[in-house]
Amino acid sequence: MGRRLQLIVVAMQEIISPFPNLQKTDAYTDAMGNTEKSLQKEPSEFGRRIAEARLRAGLTQVELAKKLGVTQQVVAAWERRNVALRAEQIRILAEALGTTADYLIGIAANWKGTKGPSGKVRQVFEQVSKLPRRQQDKVVEFVEAFVQHKAAAG
Numbered sequence: 603m604g605r606r607l608q609l610i611v612v613a614m615q616e617i618i619s620p621f622p623n624l625q626k627t628d629a630y631t632d633a634m635g636n637t638e639k640s641l642q643k644e645p646s647e648f649g650r651r652i653a654e655a656r657l658r659a660g661l662t663q664v665e666l667a668k669k670l671g672v673t674q675q676v677v678a679a680w681e682r683r684n685v686a687l688r689a690e691q692i693r694i695l696a697e698a699l700g701t702t703a704d705y706l707i708g709i710a711a712n713w714k715g716t717k718g719p720s721g722k723v724r725q726v727f728e729q730v731s732k733l734p735r736r737q738q739d740k741v742v743e744f745v746e747a748f749v750q751h752k753a754a755a756g
Contacts, residue, residue, distance in 0.1 A: 649681040651706050655699040656681075660722040669698045700724070 645653070656666050656677075663677040670677075679685065680695075687695070689703070696703040704710040730741050 645682050646684045647708055648685070648706065649683065651708065652677075652695070652699070653681040655696075655701045655706065659698075659700050660725055661699070666698060670694065 656663070659666075661669075663674045663681070667674045667677045680687075692703045692706055696706050699706075702710060730738055733741070
């Protein structure tokens with residue numbers, strides 16, 4: 603086996619290994635047989651929706667990968683290539699992204715995020731929720747004063 607093909611095989615095993623029941627898709631087959639076909643110019647619709655939901659959630663590929671227990675390369679592959687994930691994997695992915703499986707697979711046309719703030723604001727408030735109650739009250743007091751000041755300023 604040539605060095606290039608060995609690298610591709612290792613990369614594909616890394617992508618599939620966290621999910622042993624993952625179906626081998628055309629992209630996988632092409633990578634094993636014809637490396638030129640495996641390089642898609644445009645991401646799949648599923649991949650585009652994963653990337654969009656990840657950005658809306660304010661997550662990097664590395665952060666999403668850590669939440670899911672996979673590598674950044676796996677997340678990048680999901681966003682760029684046609685992949686076949688099991689229903690349970692899609693549910694977990696949607697939950698980590700704060701959206702629905704229906705949105706990710708294209709049944710729902712609109713992004714369905716969780717209620718409340720999104721992106722970095724949500725992440726910060728999740729961290730605030732872990733603080734002691736008195737510190738949470740101080741954060742709320744500050745945010746309310748800031749919002750009132752901005753509203754008064756127009």
